[in-house]
Amino acid sequence: MAMFVVISYDIPDNRRRLKVAQTLLDFGGERVQRSVFECYITERNYERLQARLRRHFDGEADSIRFYILCENCRPRMNLWGLAHPIEEPRLRII
């Protein structure tokens, strides 16, 4: 069963920020705001994602927050404006 994770980040360095965004895309994350991604991901791949992100993370300058939303919390999401919720993938859980 895939987890639903919201990942938000503040990363001043352009190169690191791009690497983090690319890594999130690599793991099937969907960009819903400039520095917020949403992702359906297995527990195993969530660990692999974090290991990959650690390579591009500077604890002195950067901030990344991971929020896991359970099946009760997901329907309570409230989305205004431009972005839309990502669909739970039928097939493509990586």
Add this chain to the structure above:
Amino acid sequence: MAMFVVISYDIPDNRRRLKVAQTLLDFGGERVQRSVFECYITERNYERLQARLRRHFDGEADSIRFYILCENCRPRMNLWGLAHPIEEPRLRII
């Protein structure tokens, strides 16, 4: 019982963005990243907060996302780097 809500926004207009940030602060929100706030708030005040935010929101240009995390989801938050989780207020629930 207070709810825990994560609010993230993308608002290109400076004036609107400042108003949204100020409104979130007015309702006891804590800024944990440039455009991410966390907030312990009652259901009633969550409604009032949304009514206030609506005044400063342009659905054509802006995006605001509200994620409510239940008591099971909160401990699963994973925070890297600069910001720290906000403490559940003992007294000051407005």
